[in-house]
Amino acid sequence: MEKYKKLNDRREVIVLKIGGRFTEEKGNLELLADEISSLEKEYRFLLIHGGGNEVSRFSELLGRKPVFRSGIRITTSEEMDTVEMILAGRVNRRIVRIFRTHGIDAVGLSGADGSIFIGESIGVVSGTATRTGNVVKVNPRLLEIMLDGGYIPVISPVSTDLKGEGLNINADSVAFHLSRVLIPETLVFISDIPGILKGDKIIAHINEKEIQREIKAGVITGGMIPKVEASGVTVRAGVGKIVIGEYKKSGDLKLLIEGNAGTVIDR
Numbered sequence: 001m002e003k004y005k006k007l008n009d010r011r012e013v014i015v016l017k018i019g020g021r022f023t024e025e026k027g028n029l030e031l032l033a034d035e036i037s038s039l040e041k042e043y044r045f046l047l048i049h050g051g052g053n054e055v056s057r058f059s060e061l062l063g064r065k066p067v068f069r070s071g072i073r074i075t076t077s078e079e080m081d082t083v084e085m086i087l088a089g090r091v092n093r094r095i096v097r098i099f100r101t102h103g104i105d106a107v108g109l110s111g112a113d114g115s116i117f118i119g120e121s122i123g124v125v126s127g128t129a130t131r132t133g134n135v136v137k138v139n140p141r142l143l144e145i146m147l148d149g150g151y152i153p154v155i156s157p158v159s160t161d162l163k164g165e166g167l168n169i170n171a172d173s174v175a176f177h178l179s180r181v182l183i184p185e186t187l188v189f190i191s192d193i194p195g196i197l198k199g200d201k202i203i204a205h206i207n208e209k210e211i212q213r214e215i216k217a218g219v220i221t222g223g224m225i226p227k228v229e230a231s232g233v234t235v236r237a238g239v240g241k242i243v244i245g246e247y248k249k250s251g252d253l254k255l256l257i258e259g260n261a262g263t264v265i266d267r
């Protein structure tokens with residue numbers, strides 16, 4: 001496959017994961033799009049989005065109660081359709097629409113497209129077969145073609161298993177798996193909190209050992225657990241640093257990329 005250039009652009013690759021609540025709040029995506037657009041001279045971006053909250057609300061509308069274990073949604077087969085509609089449909093489309101009208105050459109994708117990432121179900125949880133899955137294989141070729149072509153891939157965390165059945169994969173986990181293959185300089189998580197909090201203080205810098213300690217101590221809980229647990233493996237795979245923070249105003253993305261805001265996780 002030598003005819004496809006492999007990321008031979010000199011700009012650093014930034015993998016950016018944006019949380020569900022961030023994508024919902026009016027004005028956020030527009031602001032972020034403008035800053036991404038202004039930073040494209042220096043960086044190439046690849047975006048992964050969550051959307052758990054929106055799925056939950058829709059599920060509740062349909063009379064289903066969302067179930068979580070250690071911050072990970074347990075998706076029943078019936079729920080999977082909703083997950084796909086909301087994440088690969090509504091949320092992904094919203095981001096692409098807004099990005100494209102703010103000068104970004106965005107392309108919406110899910111894991112099944114080009115088999116960017118495929119997974120397998122985590123099996124039976126509390127007696128229920130779940131469509132919540134883990135990533136088992138990453139094929140970066142389509143992403144490399146898009147990045148080399150100047151596009152910004154916008155990826156929803158739904159995919160397929162080997163049999164072609166839908167899977168809902170935690171967006172943080174997707175961001176980690178893609179990063180371990182693409183090895184960006186920086187992996188940034190934009191969430192609804194200014195960083196990993198200890199009491200009311202932001203932890204400016206943390207390494208893998210300290211993370212395990214804070215999980216055991218109950219400082220890091222819920223949705224923050226999948227965000228930090230996989231970070232050790234990811235920095236050991238060669239990713240320069242992982243930054244977790246929030247996006248409130250123009251300039252915040254640059255601060256996060258440079259490790260001057262939020263929590264920086266490295267080796």
Ligand SMILES: Nc1ncnc2c1ncn2[C@@H]1O[C@H](COP(=O)(O)OP(=O)(O)OP(=O)(O)O)[C@@H](O)[C@H]1O
Nearest residue numbers: 019020050051052191193196197219220221223224
């Ligand atoms: N020590 C901690 N510091 C900061 N946040 C924490 C901590 N422990 C748990 N959390 C929780 O983790 C949440 C962030 O994870 P969550 O999965 O909810 O959001 P997200 O990953 O940004 O969005 P999505 O899951 O939709 O992609 C915070 O809103 C907070 O409630």
Ligand SMILES: [Mg+2]
Nearest residue numbers: 050172223224
């Ligand atoms: Mg999450």
